[in-house]
Amino acid sequence: MTALFSRRALLSGGAALATATLLPLPALAVTEAQARGMVDALVAEVNAVIASGKSEQAMYNDFATIFDRYADVPTIAMYSLGNAGRAATPAQRQQFVGVFRTYIARKYGSRFREFVGGQIAVENARTINNYVEVQTTAYLRGEDPFRVDFHVSDQSGRNAFFNIIIEGVNMLLSERTEMAALLDRHGGNVDALIASLR
Amino acid sequence: MPTFLESLSPVIQSTFRQRIGALLLLAGAVAGCTAPSPGAEFNDPYEATNRQVHAFNKGLDTAVLRPLGQVVAAAPRGTYQPVVNFSDNLSLPGMVVNGVLQGDIDGAATNSMRFIVNSTIGMFGIHDWASDFGLHEQKTDFGETLAVWGVPEGAYLELPLIGPSTERDAVGEVVDILLDPLDYFGAPDVTTTSRAARAGEIVVERGMFSRTVDSVLYDSADSYAQTRLLYLQNRRFELGEEAGPGQVDPYAVDPYGSTDPYAIDPYQELSE
Numbered sequence: 001m002t003a004l005f006s007r008r009a010l011l012s013g014g015a016a017l018a019t020a021t022l023l024p025l026p027a028l029a030v031t032e033a034q035a036r037g038m039v040d041a042l043v044a045e046v047n048a049v050i051a052s053g054k055s056e057q058a059m060y061n062d063f064a065t066i067f068d069r070y071a072d073v074p075t076i077a078m079y080s081l082g083n084a085g086r087a088a089t090p091a092q093r094q095q096f097v098g099v100f101r102t103y104i105a106r107k108y109g110s111r112f113r114e115f116v117g118g119q120i121a122v123e124n125a126r127t128i129n130n131y132v133e134v135q136t137t138a139y140l141r142g143e144d145p146f147r148v149d150f151h152v153s154d155q156s157g158r159n160a161f162f163n164i165i166i167e168g169v170n171m172l173l174s175e176r177t178e179m180a181a182l183l184d185r186h187g188g189n190v191d192a193l194i195a196s197l198r
Numbered sequence: 199m200p201t202f203l204e205s206l207s208p209v210i211q212s213t214f215r216q217r218i219g220a221l222l223l224l225a226g227a228v229a230g231c232t233a234p235s236p237g238a239e240f241n242d243p244y245e246a247t248n249r250q251v252h253a254f255n256k257g258l259d260t261a262v263l264r265p266l267g268q269v270v271a272a273a274p275r276g277t278y279q280p281v282v283n284f285s286d287n288l289s290l291p292g293m294v295v296n297g298v299l300q301g302d303i304d305g306a307a308t309n310s311m312r313f314i315v316n317s318t319i320g321m322f323g324i325h326d327w328a329s330d331f332g333l334h335e336q337k338t339d340f341g342e343t344l345a346v347w348g349v350p351e352g353a354y355l356e357l358p359l360i361g362p363s364t365e366r367d368a369v370g371e372v373v374d375i376l377l378d379p380l381d382y383f384g385a386p387d388v389t390t391t392s393r394a395a396r397a398g399e400i401v402v403e404r405g406m407f408s409r410t411v412d413s414v415l416y417d418s419a420d421s422y423a424q425t426r427l428l429y430l431q432n433r434r435f436e437l438g439e440e441a442g443p444g445q446v447d448p449y450a451v452d453p454y455g456s457t458d459p460y461a462i463d464p465y466q467e468l469s470e
Contacts, residue, residue: 079464107413114409129463141275143406144334155465162464168435169428172462177427181420 030159032125035132035152038159042070042150043120043136046112056113063109064102072153072160073101079162080175084183084190092190099197108164108171117141120148130155131162232353232365240426241353248356252422255361256415263404264412270405278402280324285395286335287316287323288388291379296338300346305336337436340377341370345437354426362429 049062077100078085078093085093118140125134131153137145151163164171179193186192232243242248270278290313297306312328312335320327329335344366345351352365360371380389404411418424 075464075468078468079462085468111409130465131463151462153465163462168431168433170431170462172464173427173431174424177423178419181418181423185419 029130030132030152030154032127032132034154034159035134035150036122036125038070038152038161039122039134039136039150042066042161043122046115047119049112050116059113060106060110063112064105065109066112067105067109068101070161071104072156072162073097073104075156075162076104076172076175077101079172080179081190082176082180084179084188084193088190092194095194096190096197099194103197104175114140240430241351242426243353244355248354248426249422251356251358252425254358255356256421258359259404259411259415263401264408266401267404267408267411270402271408278398278405281395281398281402283316283320283326284323285392285399286326287313287320288380288392288395290335291383292374292377293336293338295377295379296340296343296374297336299340299343300338302336302338302346305338308333308336339367339370340373341367342437344370345439351434351439354430356422356425362425364430364433367433 045066046063049059049066052059052062054062074097077097080100081088081093081096085096088096115138118138120136120138123135123137125132127133128151131151134150134152136148136150138148139145146167148167149163149165150161151165152159152161154160156162162172182196183190183193186196232241290309293309294306294313297303297309312333315328315331315333316323316326319325341364349366355363355365355368357363357368357371360368363371378389378392380392414424414428415421
């Protein structure tokens, strides 16, 4: 990872900074360099867990913790809940975010195990509206390299990712589809949805 | 990706003239691609039928493909890679033709070089030496050729045995079978072997990606909706069609009505 995040990356990061000082841009809170640095730190933590040689179950727990720490879970949760979230009471929202936190960290954290024996190279970062898209390439054993993008924002008060896009497939949309289907199954009852995620 | 239909295609015996006739019929079918209804999240007017086909495909996966894939997944990593390599190599001539039809000469040249390298020193494609030389497969198909030619995506379809598709991709699948260069230039044995290898590749890849496929088919609340979402997003990404047609500004779109990943700003939506 660190080997790949090398001179070329630093140079292009420098170029981005130079451009930022020259062009009049809207007030941006998270910079491309910060977003890139955040994804680098995330990847380094995942790699450290993989290198630790722990049991697979211990790794899952660590991955879930890492996911939770770097993701803006309340925003992902409320987006996934969609329209039903607008009608929910503050108490219901709080409970939903709570159960969703465990659900999402387990679900996506467990996927980090696929990086065992592989690596993620941070390729590029670009600003889209008021967030930064960090483009990475995942090199996994026995598979063709594929693209993974992290969308990073600081609108939660800290730098955190709110979406992961793997070869075009978008976590926010997948989870909104999943929550809508679960809600349907429970007749649109948010409390029943919360209970089912526990 | 090869499909069951391709592996079954020896039953499609026809002369060259009949093939051209079929092509013309298909061209008519493509021209009649279903237009999306405005405001709908997906262009899926055949959802009721598609869901029935999905249930059939899922049953088939549970009964046949998944158990076979588990055999592959249980074997040491890479055991069945030669099957995939061999099958991929035989699909290259078709990809070269599509590359040329799209005007993608670089892609066609890379695939040609791959085919030559792997068919010779790669022992009839069993070893993938070309990738070691940086000659990675430039994956393409006739569905992509149609997209390059400006044919719209059409309605979402779930096809029996093949799985998720669109009207445009369904036509592409059939054309790829009818126009496989191997049928014209290869010995009959080569074609038969190619079909068998592709059936094998489907099983091996089901095993390699078992966790991903299982999570979509068996761990989601609505596997039909997840399959549709996953297929359409991934296919548009492959074809460089990230923003859906007709979207003037891809960054200023109602997130409820859009599947454009770049249009989603949950902060904006949640603060409304």
